[in-house]
Amino acid sequence: MQNRAPSAQPDHFVHDRLPPQDAWPTLRYDLPELQMAPQANLVQALFDQAERAGNIERPLLRGPHRSYTYREARDEAARIAEVLTQDHGLVPGNRVLLRGGNTVEMALAWLGTVYAGLVAVATMPLLRAGELANIIERAQPTLALCDGRLLGELQAAQVQHPVLTTIVPFHTAPDAADLIQRAQGKAGTTPPCPTAADDIALMAFTSGTTGAPKAAVHTHRDVMAACEAWPRHVLKATPDDIVAGSPPLAFTFGLGGLLVFPMWAGASVYFPDQPYTPETMVTLMRDAGVTICYTAPTFYRQMAPFAKAIGGLPQMRICVSAGEGLPEATRQLWKDATGIDMTDGIGATEMFHIFISSTGSDIRPGAVGKVVPGYTAKVVDDEGHEVPRGSVGKLAVVGPTGCKYLDDPRQARYVKAGWNYPGDAFMQDADGYFFYQARDDDMIITAGxxxxxxxxxxxxxxxxxxxxxxxxxxxxxxxxxxxxxxxxxxxxxxxxxxxxxxxxxxxxxxxxxxxxxxxxxxxxxxxxxxxxxxxxxxxxxxxxxxxxxxxxxxxxxxxx
Structure with missing residues (x-):
């Protein structure tokens, strides 16, 4: 491989810490589009698809200061890969910690990392030194790519864990020798790392709603399979779509919705460069001509009065809600403000994105929706037996993606007999619609x-x-x-x-x-x-x- 010394050996750190095979979820590739070659690099596949579809000269990354076409982004990813492999000697399988908000530079850093066959470990921008130290201890990265505005906490974590020997900043002053400046000095001729489809592309830490975060591991195949499920069959984005939203790229909801899935469709993404409020997000979406929005129910509820005050968002066509349960009151509030029926969905960091979803044309009040093609879901009792329709039980899911925790005994709680248990209580009606009830531990039993x-x-x-x-x-x-x-x-x-x-x-x-x-x-x-x-x-x-x-x-x- 051109992107590493001939004597260098791939790093098997993550592979060696995956669950034993008998603890893995069953992975099903039942649809024709889920059949993939044994060798595949996710980033290469996304750019190759853009070229085949005639989208290579179309815009991909849009920002207030600089935009990139698909071709320009591919070249930049190759140059960043050369910085990582040629200047720092990283080899396939090494972990790279990524720290940044939703910016063009953060997206390019992620693409360059995976292009090089490295494992992207993206972290939330607001994490403090102690939280970052826990991630460094688990993932053992030797190098981090960090937004220059967020260096302080990472440097403090580095003191605690010197395994992180190098921090390369990006998004710094124009004359600084940051990642993007250094990449400009590279040829960008190194081809993508010829990874196996089952090599690791990313490590995603859960958001900590139930305690200590867990590290969910996903392969190149996992993410490519996810592209062929919900985006293909439910979202149906087009090259003319402009996407924006609030979930961080470090969160799988954001990574899929605001980078990978738009690339799969040949669409473009607008990154505002700065955090936004509900009011400024509404203004941004109107001014940037955004047609697809991703955010959580709370943000939609907060945005609704501002959207209504400006007469709605006439260019918007799809609004995706995920990350937590969508209250019917919030759905109606947003529809009153914009005229748009939200596309609700439930996914999981462990499953890489949405596996049950509604669509704008198929919504049943109170229901999340139906199972996404490629997945199978059922509502079961404590023994794993499916309960009668209309009864409340635990959600179990199987499909082309599934939970693989890095060296974590909680794997046995999430995967049972090959089925993934996301930890949600659901009811399924006679027509196959799934109704969210609560997290398993949020079900309240009072006086029977x-x-x-x-x-x-x-x-x-x-x-x-x-x-x-x-x-x-x-x-x-x-x-x-x-x-x-x-x-x-x-x-x-x-x-x-x-x-x-x-x-x-x-x-x-x-x-x-x-x-x-x-x-x-x-x-x-x-x-x-x-x-x-x-x-x-x-x-x-x-x-x-x-x-x-x-x-x-x-x-x-x-x-x-």
Whole structure:
């Protein structure tokens, strides 16, 4: 291979730490488009597809300061690969830590890393030194590519873990010798690393909604197979689409939606270079002519009033919601503001993207949607037996992608008898629509009744005073558990005893009365991951204290 010394041997660090074969998920390639050659490089395949389709001169990466066509991005990826392999001696299988926001430079760094046969380990921009140190300890990268504006925390983590010997900055001052400047001095003639399809392309750390993040490993084949599932059969993007959104490229929702899937379709992506608020994102999408948007339900809810104020987004055609459950109230709020029915979906870091989804033309109120072609899903009991339609149980999924944790005993909890268990409670109706109920550990059993926290959250969000809310179960001597709501109120509303009763009565009038929150607490904000997911486990950790204080510390209240 031209991109490494003849004597260099590939690094098998990740392969050697994959689960034993009997702990792997079953991988099914039932559709013709899922059949792939044994040798494949993901980045090469994406650029080759653009060339075959006549899109190589079309724009791929758009930004406020510089845009790249597919051809230009391919050349830049090759030059970055040469910096990594020629200047730093990296060999296929070495891990490269990537740290940056959603920028053109971050996208190019990711493409160059995988082009070179290296393993991309992208990290969230807001992670602190301790969190980065944990990732470095797990992944053992010797080199990092880091946005120059985010160096501080990574350098602090490097002190703790000197295995990370080199940090190459990007997105620095124009005259700095950063990654992009150094790449300009390369020929860009090195071909993509001829990886096997089952070589590792990326390591994605879960977002920490249920505790310590896990490292999910995906091969070149995994990501290429994901492109042939949801994007092909549900999203159906075109080369004329311009894509934007909020999920970080370090999150598989963002990596797929804001880089890999647009490339598969020959579309382009707009990266704003700076973090945005709900208001500025609406303005950006209007001004950039964005036609496909990806973000989480909370962000759609926050964007809705700004979208409505400017008369909607007439150029927008697809709005994808994932990352957490989509409340029906949020779906309707966005449709009222824009006229667009959101494309809901459920995916997982472990599965690389969406495996159950709705489409704009096939939506059943309250349902996430149907299983994506290429996957099979069922709702099962604790023994793995499928439950009758209309019954609540655990979701189990199998398809062309699946969970492979890096050296983690939690593999046995996620994969059972070849099926992936994402940790969600669902109900499937007679027509095959899947209805999200809760995370497994968010199901509240109170006085013998099952209550899904998201259903109560949806009811609360329908009240004009509620901006955000989270619902959990807390221990109760009489009922086993009771329903507790933590609400963030909109400006102008007071979190007092009168508001507690108002919200409780509202829930009783909206859904079955036994589901109403017996404890209501008001907060200025809710704990969320960087990707916007609620961290209900943090609320549960403090539940005992909250219950004890509920009867004596306004604005908390309990009712019989």
């Amino acid at each position: 009744y099952n209550v899904g926290g998201p259903e109560v959250e949806d009811a609360l969000l329908r009240h004009a005073a509620v901006a955000e809310c989270a619902v959990i179960g807390v221990p109760d001597e009489e009922r086993g558990m009771v329903v507790k709501a933590v609400c963030v109120l909109k400006p102008g509303h007071t979190g007092d005893a009168a508001m507690v009763k108002t919200l409780q009565d509202h829930v009783k009038a909206t859904i079955a009365p036994f589901k109403y929150p017996r404890i209501v607490e008001f907060a200025a904000s809710l704990p969320r991951t960087e990707t916007g997911k609620l961290q209900r486990f943090k609320l549960r950790q403090g539940a005992a204290t909250a219950v004890a204080a509920a009867t004596s510390s306004p604005p908390k209240a309990t009712t019989p």
